[in-house]
Amino acid sequence: MRDVAIIGIGMTKWGELWEKSLRDVFVESALLAVEESGVDKIDSMYIGSMSSGIFVGQEHIASLLADYMGVNPIPATRVESACASGGIALRQAFIEVASGMSDVVLAGGVEKMTDVDGYQATYALGTASDQEYEGYHGITFPGLYALIARAHMEKYGTTREQLAMVAVKNHHNGSLNPLAQFPFEVTVEAVLNSVMVADPLRILDCSPITDGAAAVVVCPAEMARTLGKPVIKITGSGHATDAIALSSRKDITWLEAVYQSGKKAFDMAGKSPKDIDIIEVHDCFTIAEICVLEALGFFEKGKGGQAVERGQTSMDGDIPVNPSGGLKSKGHPVGATGIAQIVEAVKQLRGEAEKRQVKDARIAMTQNMGGSGGSSVVHILERE
Amino acid sequence: MPTPSRYWREIPQRYRLEANACKSCGIKFFPPRQICPECGNKELEPDKLAEKGKILTYTVIRVPPHQFVDQAPFAVGIVELEDGVKLTGQIVDCDFEDLKIGKEVKIEFRKISQEGESGILCYGYKFVPV
Numbered sequence: 001m002r003d004v005a006i007i008g009i010g011m012t013k014w015g016e017l018w019e020k021s022l023r024d025v026f027v028e029s030a031l032l033a034v035e036e037s038g039v040d041k042i043d044s045m046y047i048g049s050m051s052s053g054i055f056v057g058q059e060h061i062a063s064l065l066a067d068y069m070g071v072n073p074i075p076a077t078r079v080e081s082a083c084a085s086g087g088i089a090l091r092q093a094f095i096e097v098a099s100g101m102s103d104v105v106l107a108g109g110v111e112k113m114t115d116v117d118g119y120q121a122t123y124a125l126g127t128a129s130d131q132e133y134e135g136y137h138g139i140t141f142p143g144l145y146a147l148i149a150r151a152h153m154e155k156y157g158t159t160r161e162q163l164a165m166v167a168v169k170n171h172h173n174g175s176l177n178p179l180a181q182f183p184f185e186v187t188v189e190a191v192l193n194s195v196m197v198a199d200p201l202r203i204l205d206c207s208p209i210t211d212g213a214a215a216v217v218v219c220p221a222e223m224a225r226t227l228g229k230p231v232i233k234i235t236g237s238g239h240a241t242d243a244i245a246l247s248s249r250k251d252i253t254w255l256e257a258v259y260q261s262g263k264k265a266f267d268m269a270g271k272s273p274k275d276i277d278i279i280e281v282h283d284c285f286t287i288a289e290i291c292v293l294e295a296l297g298f299f300e301k302g303k304g305g306q307a308v309e310r311g312q313t314s315m316d317g318d319i320p321v322n323p324s325g326g327l328k329s330k331g332h333p334v335g336a337t338g339i340a341q342i343v344e345a346v347k348q349l350r351g352e353a354e355k356r357q358v359k360d361a362r363i364a365m366t367q368n369m370g371g372s373g374g375s376s377v378v379h380i381l382e383r384e
Numbered sequence: 385m386p387t388p389s390r391y392w393r394e395i396p397q398r399y400r401l402e403a404n405a406c407k408s409c410g411i412k413f414f415p416p417r418q419i420c421p422e423c424g425n426k427e428l429e430p431d432k433l434a435e436k437g438k439i440l441t442y443t444v445i446r447v448p449p450h451q452f453v454d455q456a457p458f459a460v461g462i463v464e465l466e467d468g469v470k471l472t473g474q475i476v477d478c479d480f481e482d483l484k485i486g487k488e489v490k491i492e493f494r495k496i497s498q499e500g501e502s503g504i505l506c507y508g509y510k511f512v513p514v
């Protein structure tokens with residue numbers, strides 16, 4: 001296997017982008033990534049998108065987007081694993097370059113979510129759960145994470161306030177990110193007084209509906225060294241699955257796919273949690289960030305809430321979590337989220353994260369999750 | 385949402401609580417499976433769900449899917465039945481304030497939702513406190 005590096009990143013502001021179509025949003029970020037990488041051609045591309053069929057009535061988007069990027073006839077493949085689609089698109093690009101099959105590959109993600117109304121968006125997101133045995137009974141995505149939150153609170157004493165503190169921290173970080181959809185601060189009181197969506201989760205525990213895209217370009221590390229820029233290598237990649245129905249899991253509070261994908265990435269890179277300088281995790285709901293940090297081994301089972309409360313996950317804490325603002329503040333265009341995490345990690349490792357720069361960040365981790373934990377993909381990036 | 389064939393196909397599980405169990409390790413599955421994920425055995429025998437259990441976790445859905453607008457707010461939980469099977473469903477005939485993890489419930493056959501004015505009436509299991 002060849003060493004692989006990330007040589008270009010592209011992302012534009014996320015939000016409710018009514019004036020832009022799916023192809024507009026994607027091509028804008030993808031061209032930025034190609035331009036930044038300095039290459040004159042790409043050999044293939046992977047695009048993460050969860051549900052373009054429901055959101056904009058368009059499948060077959062890999063070829064469409066290759067056309068609008070002006071790169072036909074290169075192979076282009078759409079990757080789908082619900083909200084983990086983006087992270088897995090990167091993993092496919094990594095594997096293709098590592099194998100020697102291609103040299104320069106673009107990995108992108110896109111979701112255009114505001115062309116439909118709230119009910120359609122809820123339906124589209126709901127398709128990531130078991131439609132016959134969860135969706136059939138009227139449960140929503142916030143509902144599934146509410147089931148996890150209630151069980152975690154009961155089993156470990158995690159408090160309602162601790163959940164709110166995840167949102168407060170991520171909004172603080174996001175307030176420093178000009179590309180974030182909601183770059184403003186929130187208070188614990190504001191979270192606790194926001195509208196109830198699925199008890200105990202309130203609207204400010206939830207990531208928003210977002211239009212957005214992100215893209216990166218990868219190539220062999222050997223080639224990256226000739227480009228005169230910091231070389232950011234992908235040293236670990238792990239991907240795992242679990243039952244998508246929450247009720248089929250042994251422990252509702254434990255994300256086994258996150259644990260398994262994290263372990264594979266740590267083993268491949270020869271690293272452990274104490275080596276990681278910053279991490280971007282999949283905080284689709286506040287409880288998710290807590291469960292993910294426990295499953296990755298940053299904190300003991302049941303101690304994630306306390307860690308947030310002690311400030312261990314803040315920008316100046318032991319392990320800065322979601323310096324970008326996370327899904328919560330930056331936004332969550334589902335298929336694009338996994339790639340945006342990589343964009344932030346690369347910025348941090350290059351020292352280009354401006355007001356949210358974590359000092360001397362050299363090793364970064366990203367964790368991107370599908371559904372209520374039915375899939376998870378983890379990457380470790382290192383600056384050479 | 386379901387077409388007639390898609391709805392009809394699930395009737396054995398939803399109406400009659402048909403499950404199956406691994407002949408080798410005895411674990412029961414709902415819905416029925418073709419292979420046991422624990423031991424890899426492909427010999428499974430028909431079984432039926434226990435009809436009583438305890439609430440493992442619950443929530444109250446206040447922002448519902450379109451098909452459930454008339455029902456909101458409503459409670460949903462994961463229940464562990466006496467035979468060890470866990471399943472997700474609505475918890476009804478109960479004040480939200482009385483919901484508790486560990487609360488004993490039984491399965492009842494109820495209407496789940498309705499597909500518009502002239503579509504399929506969707507039935508299945510719900511949980512009711514004992």
Ligand SMILES: [Zn+2]
Pocket residue numbers: 406407408409410411420421422423424425
């Ligand atoms: Zn078995």
